[in-house]
Amino acid sequence: GAGVSQSPSNKVTEKGKDVELRCDPISGHTALYWYRQSLGQGLEFLIYFQGNSAPDKSGLPSDRFSAERTGGSVSTLTIQRTQQEDSAVYLCASSLEWGNSPLHFGNGTRLTVT
Amino acid sequence: AQSVTQLGSHVSVSEGALVLLRCNYSSSVPPYLFWYVQYPNQGLQLLLKYTSAATLVKGINGFEAEFKKSETSFHLTKPSAHMSDAAEYFCAVTLTGTASKLTFGTGTRLQVTL
Numbered sequence: 001g002a003g004v005s006q007s008p009s010n011k012v013t014e015k016g017k018d019v020e021l022r023c024d025p026i027s028g029h030t031a032l033y034w035y036r037q038s039l040g041q042g043l044e045f046l047i048y049f050q051g052n053s054a055p056d057k058s059g060l061p062s063d064r065f066s067a068e069r070t071g072g073s074v075s076t077l078t079i080q081r082t083q084q085e086d087s088a089v090y091l092c093a094s095s096l097e098w099g100n101s102p103l104h105f106g107n108g109t110r111l112t113v114t
Numbered sequence: 115a116q117s118v119t120q121l122g123s124h125v126s127v128s129e130g131a132l133v134l135l136r137c138n139y140s141s142s143v144p145p146y147l148f149w150y151v152q153y154p155n156q157g158l159q160l161l162l163k164y165t166s167a168a169t170l171v172k173g174i175n176g177f178e179a180e181f182k183k184s185e186t187s188f189h190l191t192k193p194s195a196h197m198s199d200a201a202e203y204f205c206a207v208t209l210t211g212t213a214s215k216l217t218f219g220t221g222t223r224l225q226v227t228l
Contacts, residue, residue, distance in 0.1 A: 004157070033215065042220035043158075043204065056215050091157060102148065103216060105157035 004106035006092050012112045013082055021077040021109045025094030032075050033095075033103060034067060038088040046090075049075060082113045116141040116207045120219035128227050133177075133192040135222045137205030140186065147188045148206040148216070149179055158204065164188060175199070200226045 005024040013019050025032050034046040045059040049069045060066070064082075069075040079086055089110050093103035121136040139145055146165050150158040162173025169181045175198075179190045188205060205219040 035218070043218040045215050045217065048215050059215075093158075102160040102163055103150075103158070105150075105159070107155075107157045 004092055004094055004104050006090075006106035006109050008109060009107065010110045010112075012114060015084060015113055016081055018078065018080045019082055019111065021079075021090050021092075021111070023075045023077070023092030023094075023106060025073065025075070025092070026104055027073075028096070029094035029104070030072065030097055031095045031101070032069060033093045034075070034077050035091045035093065036088045037091055037108070043091065046077070079111075082111075084113045087111055087113045116145060116209055116217050118147075118205045118207045118217060118219040120203075120205050120222050122222055123220065124223045124225065126225040126227060127195045129197055130194050133190070133195045133199065133224065135190040135203050135205075135224065137179075137188045137190065137219060138186050139188060139205075139207045141207060141209060143209050145207045145209060147179075147181060148208075149173065149177070149188075149190050150204045150206060150218075152202045152204065152221075154201070161190070161203070195224075195226045197226050197228075200224055 007022045033048040035043040037043050047057045047067050051072050052069050064080045067077045089108040091108045093105045095101040095103050117140045119138045148163045149161040151161050152158045161177050162171045164171050164181045172178045177192045202221045202223045204221045206216050208216045
């Protein structure tokens with residue numbers, strides 16, 4: 001596609017519910033990244049994929065968070081039993097490869113947990 | 115491991131004045147360095163990147179940054195600020211030669227006043 005697409009753009013959910021956030025990267029980009037941006041804070045790294053494998057999951061805040069990528073393309077970030085502190089903008093980015101290739105970001109999913 | 119520190123979470127300049135946004139990095143190997151900009155309600159866009167080809171890097175919208183190894187710095191400058199430059203700016207680092215995540219600073223919000 002023309003750019004990185006994320007859906008939904010906004011999600012409001014009740015505490016305790018599970019949510020799935022989707023990222024559709026630019027076609028041909030092998031690397032895919034998930035970041036979280038909370039109000040007044042910078043970008044917090046969550047996980048990145050090289051192809052379908054995730055060499056670095058160190059940023060996932062807890063075992064309630066998981067992510068997968070299939071076919072070297074679409075990725076889904078799942079948050080189980082959401083908590084209010086999960087409220088943030090979740091940003092996805094893709095790049096041609098890891099290293100010095102610039103990241104192309106989607107517009108994010110704004111998650112609000114009530 | 116790598117990290118970046120952005121000095122000043124908020125910077126305010128007058129239209130036409132010099133813009134200077136500071137970034138210092140920490141890296142165990144030669145780094146790749148980036149500046150990204152985030153306009154309100156949008157995803158991040160790449161401004162410029164340093165990949166060891168030249169220490170002075172020119173980016174979009176009249177911005178440039180100079181890599182100074184002795185000072186471990188990569189400050190972003192623009193000679194004359196424009197109202198449209200008001201945004202949040204993020205410095206980021208990743209390591210050369212390895213599959214590695216991009217680590218972002220906490221961001222600097224630039225305000226441009228008349």
